[in-house]
Amino acid sequence: MNKTTFSFELFPPKTEKAAENLWAALPDLVSLNPKFMTVTYGAGGTTKEGTSETINQIMGKYKIPVGSHLTFINSTKSDLRSYIDDLWNKNVRHIVALRGDMSKVLNWPLDQDSEYFQYTSDFVEGIKTWYPEMEISVGAYPEKHPDAPSMEADITALKDKCDAGATRAITQLFFENKDYYYFIEKCEKAGINTPIVPGLLPIHDFKGMCNFAKRCHARIPVHLYERFEPFVDKPEDAQKLAIQILMEQAEDLTKHGVEHIHFYTLNKSDITKNVVKTLFS
Numbered sequence: 001m002n003k004t005t006f007s008f009e010l011f012p013p014k015t016e017k018a019a020e021n022l023w024a025a026l027p028d029l030v031s032l033n034p035k036f037m038t039v040t041y042g043a044g045g046t047t048k049e050g051t052s053e054t055i056n057q058i059m060g061k062y063k064i065p066v067g068s069h070l071t072f073i074n075s076t077k078s079d080l081r082s083y084i085d086d087l088w089n090k091n092v093r094h095i096v097a098l099r100g101d102m103s104k105v106l107n108w109p110l111d112q113d114s115e116y117f118q119y120t121s122d123f124v125e126g127i128k129t130w131y132p133e134m135e136i137s138v139g140a141y142p143e144k145h146p147d148a149p150s151m152e153a154d155i156t157a158l159k160d161k162c163d164a165g166a167t168r169a170i171t172q173l174f175f176e177n178k179d180y181y182y183f184i185e186k187c188e189k190a191g192i193n194t195p196i197v198p199g200l201l202p203i204h205d206f207k208g209m210c211n212f213a214k215r216c217h218a219r220i221p222v223h224l225y226e227r228f229e230p231f232v233d234k235p236e237d238a239q240k241l242a243i244q245i246l247m248e249q250a251e252d253l254t255k256h257g258v259e260h261i262h263f264y265t266l267n268k269s270d271i272t273k274n275v276v277k278t279l280f281s
């Protein structure tokens with residue numbers, strides 16, 4: 001049996017229909033026995049209640065650890081602390097600690113201000129001081145974070161986050177495994193020993209995925225356009241292809257010794273379930 005473990009990212013639903021979709025997908029996702037799940041957080045706290053509520057509901061219904069994403073820009077240290085206190089009191093023991101995308105009113109790098117964290121490594125250090133036992137995941141960028149002047153500078157920033165106490169890094173979505181392998185090699189050379197978990201996106205809707213990937217600055221390889229092109233108006237065939245593509249990517253990663261994969265489920269179970277069941281059970 002394949003020993004690779006896996007985890008799922010979810011987002012807090014904003015409408016009743018979206019909530020129905022999430023709750024319809026959860027039994028399938030939970031039955032696959034993921035190591036953990038995480039719930040995203042709107043930068044600046046826009047989904048604060050939604051994130052916390054979604055986590056509570058999932059942990060109330062299923063015996064599965066769920067972590068909260070949390071972005072620090074636009075939030076004071078004291079606001080972050082009270083959100084984390086609340087999570088801790090509700091038995092949440094995992095935070096995905098992030099800066100968040102820059103808003104139009106802020107410039108990068110952020111000004112120093114003792115009420116706010118400046119870098120994600122400071123945020124990780126802060127959480128570790130408040131809750132030494134908190135598990136912390138951080139973001140990593142195999143194609144470089146768009147704000148970073150170079151890959152080297154970005155890897156230095158990742159090392160700072162790992163040295164500050166991150167349990168693992170989870171990558172931004174990517175479609176070419178060779179980018180991930182190259183990135184891992186560079187991180188190892190830079191002295192990063194923290195696990196860097198690949199984050200994979202199932203392609204539920206090719207056009208929607210293209211928009212999403214562009215927003216994340218993730219490169220879409222030409223072969224994906226070519227492979228999906230014949231199935232523009234054939235959703236069932238497009239889904240079969242999406243399963244095949246995710247399977248190829250995940251299988252290749254496991255063959256290269258990857259021990260854990262994080263799936264960006266977008267609150268849907270169909271494609272992820274197919275791949276996880278085939279490869280990991």
Ligand SMILES: Cc1cc2nc3c(=O)[nH]c(=O)nc-3n(C[C@H](O)[C@H](O)[C@H](O)COP(=O)(O)OP(=O)(O)OC[C@H]3O[C@@H](n4cnc5c(N)ncnc54)[C@H](O)[C@@H]3O)c2cc1C
Nearest residue numbers: 040041043069098099100101120139145147148154157172
């Ligand atoms: C797994 C994952 C989950 C995510 N979930 C969410 C979510 O729920 N909500 C949301 O709003 N966004 C989310 N994002 C997006 C994320 O907030 C953005 O990509 C954001 O722009 C960067 O956040 P970060 O903490 O990953 O990057 P950081 O590590 O903070 O890096 C951001 C930039 O700052 C630079 N930098 C960092 N430290 C230093 C330093 N000490 N000196 C100089 N430069 C430095 C880096 O090189 C990089 O260019 C997620 C991203 C990932 C990979």
